[in-house]
Amino acid sequence: MTVALETALSPAAERVRERVAASPVAGRAEVVDRDLPTIEVSPKDWPTLARFLRDDPGCRYDLFLDLCGVDNLRRRGQKTRYEAVVHLHSLPSNERVRVRVLLPDAENPSLPTVCDTYPAANWFEREAYDLFGFEVPGHPNLHRLLCHDAFVGHPLRKDYAPGQRWFFAEEDLRMPEWSKETDVRAGHFETQTISIGPSHPATHGIIHLVVRLDGERIVRAETMIGYLHRCFEKMAEKHHWNQIIPYTDRLNYVSAMLNGVGYVRTVEKMLGMEIPDRGRLARTILSEFSRIMDHCVCIGANLVDIGALTNFIYLYQNRENIYDLLEACCGARLTVSYVRVGGLAVDVPEDFVARCRALLESIPVLIDDVEKLVTNNRIIRNRLSGTGVVTKEQAVAWGMTGPMLRASGVPYDVRRAHPYDFYDKFDWDIPISQDGDNFARYLVRIEEMRQSLKIIRQALDVFPAKGPINSDDWRVVLPPKDAVYHDMESLIYHFKLTMEGIRVPAGERYEWIEGANGELGYYAISDGRGGPYRLKVRPPCFPNMAAFEQIVVGGTVSDAIATLGTLNVIAGELDR
């Protein structure tokens, strides 16, 4: 029986095995079947395999999604201490593959770079260098990314104490080497290097951009992040599965609900559980409202940055109205912590549908008002059209997803490509644009808000007035308080869940949803304890921000500010 299980691969994994057998690394890479087809490979074959996976007509894995380091120190039955787990997506075939690069050297783990194949890998590899200490031979700019420059050690290694801090002073900050050189060319004025941020009104959250200016044109730029690195992944390893939900809310705090939904979906998939339709619909409705909130802030803040303050007041009123709904549901406005593994924390309020319908009336009015003020406004058009252009090929190579990718002409939306909840049952469209500039991104977001309203309207039509909202699996969901007080068995479940957390079977899982600014993925590894062994977020704005330093070159500083706004970078999610 065991033998049969090991040899019988799913059709997707079988296809991957066939392709790998035809690759230059045939015989040295092993294909196994997990939630995704998984290729295990040694580091020295990894760049070859990466190039093959991207270019081979049978593979075409063109979107580099995520690179996650893993330290197997306290995990049983693993071949090596360190490994790097890469997730790739193929836009033409809509298939995915996972590559596990097993790093044999436990003292000096070394992961050759694939930046030349996948430019999106650049920051992911720097992150792995920073947090795990993987050497990345061939990397163009191997420096710490998230931790400060006076940091000692690699915090996500299992033998690093979570609370160990290091003193950092201003003079420890590493500025890029090129920024210290003077650049005087014949016939030119001397260029100057300036820092934009980390405390700057237009850097949403805290982002540090070092630019070299020739007049007002940017000739070189480097983005420095990590100013809000709050150690989410280390904290996740120290908590139970349900205790992590408040932390996920603070990743993309502008649309907190979406993060929670993405996270609990991952855990629910690992448990193999289903939740009742009513719970799923409630999640869908609130997720779409969160998407609208997110786009409102993105557009509003962007317009403030380029000098149009009124729209912010209009768009923000939408948020206030949606806050009222969220407050009625769970008591919190911003960081809702409303989802739980297996459902929701509490049932929706009695007037939920009426409140939602009232919002469906009020939101379009405010969106129309903004459109009247902005869309045909001469100044806005001049500022946004033709600036921050990202072509289709660039967007894919840089690993962009979400409105960024769609504004560049790729109709990839997770809700359509990998339907979850009821998105395949609803009638809605994916707005795309071919221009790829800031104005296209603005238009795509405006239209997405309207599509979200359309989805909510359909979801409300089928929303059951009564019924369970949570799964009734008491090993996962807390039993009702009434039962806990009167029934021994429920009391035991309550105690076990509270004290030990949910027992998630050992294994790994990557689940992804459409976040407000792109694909939001969670890669979780469980070793059977009450909490995750390793939890990695694939933050949607991370690849967008990585590309920023290349998008802005050639434009002016004011274009860079407009572009930064349309990237919709949320520091909590970017730095985690």
Add this chain to the structure above:
Amino acid sequence: MGLFGKKGELPALQPPRPGAAGAADFFVTRMEEMVSWARKNSLWPFPFATACCGIEFMSVAAAHYDISRFGSEVVRFSPRQADLLIVAGTVTDKMAPVLRKIYDQMPEPKWVISMGVCASSGGFYRAYHVTQGIDEIIPVDVYVPGCPPTPEQLIYGIMELQKKIASGEKSRDSRSAKFAAEQLS
């Protein structure tokens, strides 16, 4: 609030001018109280918004909660033009020197509101890269709890600070207090 002098010391009113319908032309108060009154009602905040609390600060500044009712709507992004530093959000060890520098750049007198538990104590990020409260770096006048605090809470914090300013209590920073004392002496 002492605008019209202490209890029992009624300001000496001049007889009304003919035609001015009984209105007083002037009142008498102490210089110190007059200055405090002006200061507390025109706090110019520098929003050091790093994270989630920054979004709630945006709520406070937007139409619904409207911070301008408290005279604080002139949000300045240059520390040179601000006298109230609102630290909204988590401050990490990487950000700490920046925060200190911004505080030092603010002119006297200056006040600090620590908005949210992350700024106040590190919150639930008891971790390797998070400053465990900004009072490791700068003095704080008002701590506003909450994760994030609701706009009402922040407004309450601002009102508490206004009381503190009106009472004549000096900023916690000794230099700031010394400066203010010199100005008024």
